[in-house]
Amino acid sequence: MTSAEAQSSPELPSPQEPALQLHEAGVRFGDRTLWEQVNLSLAAGEFLAVLGPNGSGKSTFLKTLLGMQRLSAGTAQVLGAPVRRGSSRVGYIPQHHTLDPQTPLRARDLVALGLEGHRYGLPWASRATRTRVQNLLDDVGAGSYADRPVGLLSGGEQQRLRAAQALADDPALLLCDEPLHSLDLHHQQAITELIRRQAVERAAAVVFVTHEINPVIEHVDRVLYFARGQHRLGTVAEVMRSCVLSELYQAPVEVIEHRGRIVVFAEHLEGYHDHDPATEDQL
Amino acid sequence: MIEQFTSSFSTEDYWELFWLVRNSVITAAVLGLMGGVIGIFIMLRRSSLVVHGIAEISFAGAALALLAGVDVVAGSAVGAVAAAVLIGILSLRDRDTSAVTAVLMPFGLGLGILFLHLYQGRSANRFGLLTGQVVGVDDLQTRTLVTSAVLISIVLVLIWRPLMFVSVDPQLAAARGVSVGVLSMGFMVLLGLAVAMSVQVVGALLVLSLLVVPSAAALRVSSRPLTVVLLSSGIAVVSAVGGIMIAITGTVPISPYITTLSFLFYVGCLLIGRRRRATSVARQTERSLSKPSQ
Numbered sequence: 001m002t003s004a005e006a007q008s009s010p011e012l013p014s015p016q017e018p019a020l021q022l023h024e025a026g027v028r029f030g031d032r033t034l035w036e037q038v039n040l041s042l043a044a045g046e047f048l049a050v051l052g053p054n055g056s057g058k059s060t061f062l063k064t065l066l067g068m069q070r071l072s073a074g075t076a077q078v079l080g081a082p083v084r085r086g087s088s089r090v091g092y093i094p095q096h097h098t099l100d101p102q103t104p105l106r107a108r109d110l111v112a113l114g115l116e117g118h119r120y121g122l123p124w125a126s127r128a129t130r131t132r133v134q135n136l137l138d139d140v141g142a143g144s145y146a147d148r149p150v151g152l153l154s155g156g157e158q159q160r161l162r163a164a165q166a167l168a169d170d171p172a173l174l175l176c177d178e179p180l181h182s183l184d185l186h187h188q189q190a191i192t193e194l195i196r197r198q199a200v201e202r203a204a205a206v207v208f209v210t211h212e213i214n215p216v217i218e219h220v221d222r223v224l225y226f227a228r229g230q231h232r233l234g235t236v237a238e239v240m241r242s243c244v245l246s247e248l249y250q251a252p253v254e255v256i257e258h259r260g261r262i263v264v265f266a267e268h269l270e271g272y273h274d275h276d277p278a279t280e281d282q283l
Numbered sequence: 284m285i286e287q288f289t290s291s292f293s294t295e296d297y298w299e300l301f302w303l304v305r306n307s308v309i310t311a312a313v314l315g316l317m318g319g320v321i322g323i324f325i326m327l328r329r330s331s332l333v334v335h336g337i338a339e340i341s342f343a344g345a346a347l348a349l350l351a352g353v354d355v356v357a358g359s360a361v362g363a364v365a366a367a368v369l370i371g372i373l374s375l376r377d378r379d380t381s382a383v384t385a386v387l388m389p390f391g392l393g394l395g396i397l398f399l400h401l402y403q404g405r406s407a408n409r410f411g412l413l414t415g416q417v418v419g420v421d422d423l424q425t426r427t428l429v430t431s432a433v434l435i436s437i438v439l440v441l442i443w444r445p446l447m448f449v450s451v452d453p454q455l456a457a458a459r460g461v462s463v464g465v466l467s468m469g470f471m472v473l474l475g476l477a478v479a480m481s482v483q484v485v486g487a488l489l490v491l492s493l494l495v496v497p498s499a500a501a502l503r504v505s506s507r508p509l510t511v512v513l514l515s516s517g518i519a520v521v522s523a524v525g526g527i528m529i530a531i532t533g534t535v536p537i538s539p540y541i542t543t544l545s546f547l548f549y550v551g552c553l554l555i556g557r558r559r560r561a562t563s564v565a566r567q568t569e570r571s572l573s574k575p576s577q
Contacts, residue, residue: 066458068457068458085457085458085460086458086459086460086461087460092455092458092459094452094454094455094458095454097454099451099452100327102326102327102502102503102506103327103451103506104323104326104327104502104505104506104507104508104511105447105451105506105508106506106507109507109508110451113444113447113448113451113452114455114459116444117444117445117447117448117456117459117461118444118445118448118456118459118460118461119444119445120441120442120444120445121441121444122440122441123440123443123444149506150506151506152506152560152563162452162455165455
């Protein structure tokens with residue numbers, strides 16, 4: 001699978017170092033191999049979708065890039081340096097989880113935490129920070145609820161604030177962990193647009209973990225598909241095919257393309273129900 | 284009792300009496316300030332039950348100290364911090380601390396009862412550990428309590444942002460390089476100390492009235508961090524000091540006044556918050572109706 005990557009990146013070589021480079025990377029828990037021998041070089045501005053069933057190691061993949069999970073084998077470099085935790089050049093949008101309705105923060109306070117939440121010391125924000133927070137809020141279209149309590153905002157509104165937190169430091173690598181999960185269509189599009197903008201206008205590389213490729217399919221340059229300790233890497237057309245996924249799952253899988261959307265049928269596979277309930281939304 | 288009540292009501296006597304309990308008033312005020320600050324995090328981290336558990340185990344520590352003839356404040360502080368750290372370690376993996384607390388709490392209370400049973404001294408001391416004993420605070424104890432409370436508050440302010448970050452969004456905070464484990468354990472130690480200090484004023488059974496009720500009330504009416512802190516500290520101080528000021532006019536102990544005052548504040552804030560939320564929802568609906576897109 002390592003051979004697929006070189007041909008599939010459209011505008012290489014770029015003068016910059018790759019945003020993300022994995023060499024023979026693997027993660028093992030005890031005697032269980034989550035994935036191994038991942039070789040990947042992600043250029044600036046490239047959009048990588050990471051797919052796979054639950055428990056296949058998608059989130060662990062993201063954790064290794066965040067420096068929260070050690071590789072069992074191989075190396076991982078982010079922007080030319082070994083992975084380290086808390087890099088300001090890496091943005092992270094976690095999966096949406098609802099905030100407590102009584103959280104004592106306004107929207108602008110939450111965004112400010114994204115900027116300075118890791119700092120100790122007196123918690124007063126400087127004028128410069130307040131201006132930056134205001135600009136970020138306006139950028140993600142959250143200006144109208146900047147002073148509302150975060151706990152009273154809708155899931156989509158809260159997720160916009162998480163996007164604002166992730167984009168705060170103009171990241172060169174943007175890591176997204178199912179950021180559209182449980183959002184309605186309108187907010188899915190809004191969040192996707194924010195991520196796309198960072199990729200296109202600011203040349204950020206994007207790693208987008210999802211179990212549902214269709215909402216972002218037109219932006220995806222390459223797909224990394226994990227299953228059963230194996231993986232496939234390539235363009236959508238190369239990976240999202242019946243024969244490729246059947247080989248990966250070692251069981252018959254049917255991929256149907258319909259008006260630019262992709263539906264995967266694999267109902268008899270155990271632990272692989274991600275695509276089933278979503279079938280209606282996909283078309 | 285009525286006689287006593289009316290006789291003590293001449294203002295001159297009152298301020299004389301007030302002067303006698305000045306140590307308690309100072310202590311209560313400073314502990315109230317601290318309670319208002321730490322209470323926000325107790326609410327945010329859903330640790331109310333943990334506070335109660337720590338308090339009951341700190342009661343065991345205090346009872347042991349009483350039995351052994353060493354300083355009761357120190358005894359309860361050791362018990363509280365040990366309990367807090369233990370709960371912190373046992374619940375490090377998952378965030379639901381209530382089961383661990385519920386297991387440790389009766390054990391601690393049982394130990395406390397055993398130690399009190401073995402204690403041969405004045406029986407007033409026994410009851411005081413559970414329901415508060417603030418009137419008897421001497422100069423040295425006052426200094427200890429005030430210094431500790433101020434230190435706890437300062438540390439809380441200095442770790443405010445990372446602790447808030449970790450409490451609101453642990454995933455993101457961890458990704459940004461904040462050490463979630465260290466902060467969580469650090470918070471438990473501070474919480475243990477705060478509980479041990481508050482036990483001295485309102486007693487082990489009623490610690491929640493100083494550490495949780497004021498913040499719960501403040502959170503009902505505001506979501507601005509600074510407003511919530513000021514309001515909850517204010518409520519805690521007024522409840523604690525007000526409780527003492529009313530209590531010295533009669534023979535009823537201090538604790539019921541403090542708990543009643545803080546409860547009344549909570550009810551007031553609840554009603555104000557309800558009304559406000561209703562109007563803001565109405566306004567929001569209006570806005571979304573007039574501007575259907577977004």
